[in-house]
Amino acid sequence: MVRSTSPRFCPRVHGSVHESTVLSTSPRFCPRVHGSVHESTVLSTSPRFCPRVHDSVHESTILSTSPRFVTCPADVSSTCTTSPHARPHERTRICTLRKMDTRALRNPYSDYDGNPASTQSLFDTQGRLTPEFSQRLSSKINELMSVMENGLGSADPRDCTTYTGWTGIALLYLHLHKVFGDSSFLHKAYEHVSHALQSMTRRRDVTFLCGDSGPLAVAAVLYHRLQRPQEADDCINRLMQYHEAVVKGSGTLPDELLYGRVGFLYSLLFINQQFGQDKIPLDYIQQICEAVIVSGDHQSRRFRVQNQTPLMFEWYQEHYVGAAHGLSGIYYYLMQPGMVSSVEQLHRVVKPSVDYVCALKLPSGNYPPCVGDDRDLLVHWCHGSPGVVYMLLQAYKVFGGAGYLEAALQCGDVVWRYGLLKKGYGLCHGAAGNAYTFLALHRHTGDPKHLFRACMFADWCMNYGRHGCRTPDTPFSLFEGMAGTIYFLADLLQPMRAKFPAFEV
Numbered sequence: 001m002v003r004s005t006s007p008r009f010c011p012r013v014h015g016s017v018h019e020s021t022v023l024s025t026s027p028r029f030c031p032r033v034h035g036s037v038h039e040s041t042v043l044s045t046s047p048r049f050c051p052r053v054h055d056s057v058h059e060s061t062i063l064s065t066s067p068r069f070v071t072c073p074a075d076v077s078s079t080c081t082t083s084p085h086a087r088p089h090e091r092t093r094i095c096t097l098r099k100m101d102t103r104a105l106r107n108p109y110s111d112y113d114g115n116p117a118s119t120q121s122l123f124d125t126q127g128r129l130t131p132e133f134s135q136r137l138s139s140k141i142n143e144l145m146s147v148m149e150n151g152l153g154s155a156d157p158r159d160c161t162t163y164t165g166w167t168g169i170a171l172l173y174l175h176l177h178k179v180f181g182d183s184s185f186l187h188k189a190y191e192h193v194s195h196a197l198q199s200m201t202r203r204r205d206v207t208f209l210c211g212d213s214g215p216l217a218v219a220a221v222l223y224h225r226l227q228r229p230q231e232a233d234d235c236i237n238r239l240m241q242y243h244e245a246v247v248k249g250s251g252t253l254p255d256e257l258l259y260g261r262v263g264f265l266y267s268l269l270f271i272n273q274q275f276g277q278d279k280i281p282l283d284y285i286q287q288i289c290e291a292v293i294v295s296g297d298h299q300s301r302r303f304r305v306q307n308q309t310p311l312m313f314e315w316y317q318e319h320y321v322g323a324a325h326g327l328s329g330i331y332y333y334l335m336q337p338g339m340v341s342s343v344e345q346l347h348r349v350v351k352p353s354v355d356y357v358c359a360l361k362l363p364s365g366n367y368p369p370c371v372g373d374d375r376d377l378l379v380h381w382c383h384g385s386p387g388v389v390y391m392l393l394q395a396y397k398v399f400g401g402a403g404y405l406e407a408a409l410q411c412g413d414v415v416w417r418y419g420l421l422k423k424g425y426g427l428c429h430g431a432a433g434n435a436y437t438f439l440a441l442h443r444h445t446g447d448p449k450h451l452f453r454a455c456m457f458a459d460w461c462m463n464y465g466r467h468g469c470r471t472p473d474t475p476f477s478l479f480e481g482m483a484g485t486i487y488f489l490a491d492l493l494q495p496m497r498a499k500f501p502a503f504e505v
């Protein structure tokens with residue numbers, strides 16, 4: 001039995017890792033794991049015990065006081081499927097053999113061959129889906145909706161979040177209302193977001209995905225669609241009460257998407273976009289971006305990397321690269337129109353920081369989870385090319401330069417090859433989330449190859465549950481489970497309008 005009270009337990013989790021005490025009976029242990037948690041006995045002193053772990057943690061060893069254990073996921077041993085009690089040299093030898101393809105199932109589809117005949121059953125030359133393929137998507141959406149609605153009966157009633165909780169389900173219904181125009185979806189959304197509003201985190205977390213601004217922003221948009229402006233404004237006023245604290249920061253508030261400043265920023269962008277007007281004045285949005293830049297500048301100096309990158313961001317003692325926790329997710333927002341008030345600052349500060357991320361590209365075209373970690377393992381929206389691609393496409397749009405586009409296209413190739421994950425069909429680390437890479441590339445390039453690839457990933461998702469993938473902890477949720485798969489299938493019906501939910505602007 002291993003007992004750890006280490007404060008730095010598993011750095012690659014979304015939640016607080018400093019608050020838990022963990023007791024395990026399993027040698028293959030990580031408490032914040034989707035897969036192996038059932039093998040463990042976990043005691044936590046914290047009610048905020050984060051279930052949202054990413055891949056690299058799932059097979060990790062515990063950070064123990066024992067010298068036989070090497071530190072958690074950043075260490076190469078953490079990726080071993082063998083017992084963490086194995087000797088370090090054995091772990092290293094085994095792990096050098098591990099590659100991305102151990103995380104993915106073989107892609108069984110033939111790639112786009114340039115022949116229009118290969119796509120004519122899927123979409124026309126304008127990229128409009130054929131009635132037959134649309135019908136197939138719609139009936140699968142109906143089928144999965146019914147499974148999801150039944151399954152939600154066993155979901156955690158207290159989880160208000162967009163990521164795994166009731167706001168995520170409400171967001172799915174809002175999306176279905178937009179796609180299908182059926183008002184019954186609005187009523188379903190109302191039911192779920194009302195539930196979420198009753199169980200908010202009470203300012204512990206502030207982001208759209210994992211905090212209180214998610215339920216408030218989704219509720220505001222829902223009331224707007226229901227033509228109840230007073231209630232919509234009430235929600236926005238409540239949301240804006242967090243603004244000052246987000247700008248000032250508490251000293252522990254990070255900048256990343258899931259738990260940090262840009263995660264709150266997204267809530268404001270979501271409201272403006274959905275209302276079709278600047279309900280939140282641009283000044284408020286720019287103040288958050290300015291705070292992010294000040295924080296990044298400070299961290300770049302603190303870590304003495306200012307010669308390499310004007311900005312740097314840390315989360316749990318790691319410099320993450322991906323969309324969920326890392327640099328690329330933050331820079332994606334800083335490059336949106338109007339976010340950084342000065343064009344000079346955009347070129348002087350943001351562009352070289354983006355270029356720093358570009359230089360981290362691995363030989364395969366994928367990106368590492370953290371700076372200084374050259375393992376080529378994770379092809380997820382949260383870590384790896386399926387998340388970094390959005391930064392690259394935005395950089396191409398804003399700064400030009402064929403290099404950004406070329407790197408984005410390489411992301412597409414990586415995802416095509418290694419993106420059908422054993423972890424399932426979800427958004428955060430699953431096939432549906434990875435398929436958004438192709439939709440983004442299609443929207444930017446118009447190349448039917450990418451739409452074809454998205455359709456093939458949709459075909460995979462429509463065979464939900466038939467590939468022996470793992471079942472996530474929250475199997476019906478938006479970011480880990482079936483709700484996310486449904487969201488993607490519905491987005492594919494209008495491919496040029498598709499956007500990765502709770503992230504893409």
Ligand SMILES: [Zn+2]
Nearest residue numbers: 054382428429
């Ligand atoms: Zn993930």
